[in-house]
Amino acid sequence: MSDVEIIQNEYAHLDGDVMPDVPARVISSLVGLMGFFTALLVGLVAGNPGVIIVLRALLAMAICAVIGRIIGTVGEICVREFLTNYKKDRPKPVLPEQLQQLYKTRADDDAIREQLKKAA
DSSP states (O other), X not given: OOSSXXXXXXXXXXXXXXXXXXXXXXXXXXXXXXXXXXXXXXXHHHTOOHHHHHHHHHHHHHHHHHHHHXXXXXXXXXXXXHHHXXXXXXXXXXXOHHHHHHHHHHHHHHHHHHHHHHHO
16 A cells, blocks of 8 residues: 555556646646736736737736746656655565465465355
8 A cells, every 4th residue: 555545546547657747737827827817907907908908918828827837847847856756765665474474374264265155
């Protein structure tokens, strides 16, 4: 059992070391929307014409989306590096020999029990 249990994950078929770029896209879109909203608000407060406000807001959204994508990618790289180091520093523990033998005996016992149930 791992440290983190994932109940549902659409990327469960991927290797554990592969991390999709979903966080970078989410951060990019959120920062872009914040830039758009901020430019709209500032343009309205300044009293600029509507066309100028919208054009500047679209430009701000594009620039902020690119910046957000860069920030998201850097964050993903940091998380990936942390997880790699975490897994390397904390390898999966090996069960003691007595416990392994107990599990094997239990599995053998369960197999015999199943055979007896089928025979009965």
